[in-house]
Amino acid sequence: MQTNLADFIKNTPAGDEAEAILRACVHCGFCTATCPTYQLLGDELDGPRGRIYLIKQVLEGAPVTAKTQTHLDRCLTCRNCESTCPSGVQYGRLVDIGRNVVEQRVQRPLRERALRFALKEALPRRWLFTPVYKAGQALRPLLSKSLQDKLRPGAAAGAWPARQHARTMLLLDGCVQPAMSPNINAATARVLDALGVQLIVAPKAGCCGALRHHLNDQDAALDDMRRNIDAWWPYVDSAEAIVMTASGCGTTVKEYGHLLAHDAQYAQKARRIAELTRDLSEIMPAFENELVALLKGRIVKKVAYHPPCTLQHGQQVRGKVEQVLRAVGVDVRLCADSHLCCGSAGTYSILQPALSQQLRDNKVANLEACEPEMIVSANIGCLSHLQSGTQTPVRHWIELIDSALTSK
Secondary structure, three states: OOOOOOOOOOOOHHHHHHHHHHHHOOOOOHHHHHOHHHHHHOOHHHOHHHHHHHHHHHHOOOOOOHHHHHHHHOOOOOOHHHHHOOOOOOHHHHHHHHHHHHHHHOOOOHHHHHHHHHHHHHOOOHHHHHHHHHHHHHOHHHOOHHHHHHOOOOOOOOOOOOOOOOEEEEEOOOOOHHHHOOHHHHHHHHHHHHOOEEEEOOOOOOOOOHHHHHOOOHHHHHHHHHHHHHHHHHHOOOOOOEEEOOHHHHHHHOOHHHHOOOOOOOHHHHHHHHHHEEEHHHHHHHHHHHHHHHHOOOOOOEEEEOOOHHHHHHOOOOOHHHHHHHHOOOEEEEOOOOOOOOOOOOOHHHHOHHHHHHHHHHHHHHHHOOOOOEEEEOOHHHHHHHHOOOOOOEEEHHHHHHHHHOOO
16 A cells, blocks of 8 residues: 655554554455445445545544544444455554554544543543442442443352462452453463462552553553553462453453554563463363363353454464363354454443444354354453343353362
8 A cells, every 4th residue: 555654643553553564454344244334334435445544644644533433433343354354454553553653633522532531541440440439339220221231240259279289370360350340350260270370469560561552542542551561570480371361351451562663661571471372272272171071061151252353363272262162061052144243342342332233232142143042252351241242151160160270
């Protein structure tokens, strides 16, 4: 794609990256076929190719309008287009650059600014989000149905293992997951404990930075990343991996090396952290034989698995959850259009509720068509969003294994 960047971004790190990405695009349009918002809206500007044209115009100095901002806001950043693209266009990185420029040029209405400020300041702070979330759960009967759906109680966390093991791994506890579904990390710790691995949570690690980054507060997001690197660094030489139980966090942490590449103090450390980071589904296949021996056919369940976009498109990790569950006897089904987003996408379900609910309802209908006893996934946003649209239990897949292990 012929590109002539404007002076404000030319010869900057963001400009150089954007130009390389734009030049890789060959206008083929294959991406539109797998874009969830294009499928719903049928507007070229609500698909990846159209948004790439909009970003190109912005970076070349064309006037930036609220309409441009709206089309970029509607993007889920699911990165399905990256899985489809034959030219390897890194659309997710380009849209982050474009949104950041547009955010600086177009002032949002006061209500939008207030909501986005509240989200980026409250959600990443666990000490703030957790009491607010619990208060919302206590007042749930008094709230609107949409809020009630978002405040459904998750399974209570059981005991965290007390045993020590020679093998250790770090675990990112996260920011919203401990409040919304406290059992996920505890279940992970129990399963790995049974397999001879100790999980360690670094006390000062927190939000991975994804929430602020995708809300265009990229400087604050980089500070979140640096804080996590500092928290994990004392453990780097002894820990085998940094385990992610939320695939959205994993996608971001795996990109620390790229996002901090121009920070002389943190670039090398960030690359090391990214190299150590593994989604839980990448860890567990190595323990497949041990799990089979421990469980001995105790799981007899039919489940529908929703692979999160951040796992299958962001991290390009596919098939591993199904592999582990099938090995231990679970009947795992992938629904129709399993490559499409469920509509959660971080804060998207709050900022774009109409589109988000349409995508959720389509996804739930496809999942329920498999007639599962349970729906499983691998990201807290997907779990919460899907559960808001169905009475079928929705759980993290590791909870299924943990429940079988602890029911001996």
